[in-house]
Amino acid sequence: MPEVAGRTVLIAGATSASGLVAARALADAGARVIAVGRDPRKLAELTAAVPGIRTEEADLTDQADVAALAERVHADGGRIDGVLHLVGGWRGGGGLAGQTDDDYRFLEGSLTALRHVTRAFDADLRASPGARLAIVSSTSVARPLAGGANYAALKAAAEAWTRAVAQGFAKAARDAEEPLQAASVVFxxxxxxxxxxxxxEAYVALWDESASEVNDTVIDLTA
Known part of the structure; x- marks a missing residue:
């Protein structure tokens, strides 16, 4: 099995509470962490809390910014072996009538960031001997409510995108007649x-399983 130790993992939207915990867990497991966020002050706080990680300031909803980020990562011959997508947030309520376009556009940022990051680092993940991509979705996808229709719809779209990435990994391996090494997972x-x-812990543990066992799976962390 591939191990997370020695892998380079990018945390997208790393300046949240979950980003801090994930950065610490990955660093403790021996991974090289690249923590990406938009707020330089919060990135500095993250660096102080988890010494040794690399931080990058970027707006992941901006395609040019993501392309520049990829250039910086690749400048020294680096390659991404994992992506943990934590860009998100919640807005909703008020039934269908309360589902505003402003809220939709805010929530859409997470999907846009996911699209930009996975496209920018797709070649890296496919070339890695042990790549793991994961997003955080919601149980509301399985049971959407009127007051969270915007949120559930965009989470469903993010899941569809992540599953498409999984299919791309599997097809690339089949076409090359090689074992599957990359996995794309929904939490x-x-x-x-x-x-x-x-x-x-669940993200780090993805490296303890073969890619074929976890690729294109949905893991409910609340079960």
Whole structure:
């Protein structure tokens, strides 16, 4: 089995509570962590809390910014072996009538960031001998409510994108007649608060399983 030790893992949206816990868990497991966020002050706080990690300031909803980030990562011959996508947030309520376009556009940022990051580092992940991509989705995808229709719809779209990445990994391996080495996974939670450690542990543990066992799977962390 591949191990996370020695892998380079990018945490997208790393300046949240879950980003801090994930950065610490990955660093403790021997991974090289690249923590990406938009707020330089919060990135500095993250560096102080988890010494030795690399931080990068970037707006992941901006394609040019993500392309520049990829250039910086690759400048010294680096390659990404893992992505943990934590860009998110919640807005909703008020039934269908309360599902505003402003809220939709805010929530859409997470999907946009996922699209930009996975496209920018797709070649890296496919070339890695042990790549793991994971997103955090919601149990509302399976049971959407009117007051969270925007949120559930965009989480469903993010899951579809992540599963498409999984299919791309599998097809590339088949076409090359090589074993599958990369896996794309969906974690679902009802609410992430209180599950930060469980998420970090589950992500690190993906390297303890073969890619064929975890690729294109949905893991409910609230079960």
């Amino acid at each position: 679902r939670v009802k609410a992430l608060e209180g599950l930060e450690s469980a998420l970090a």
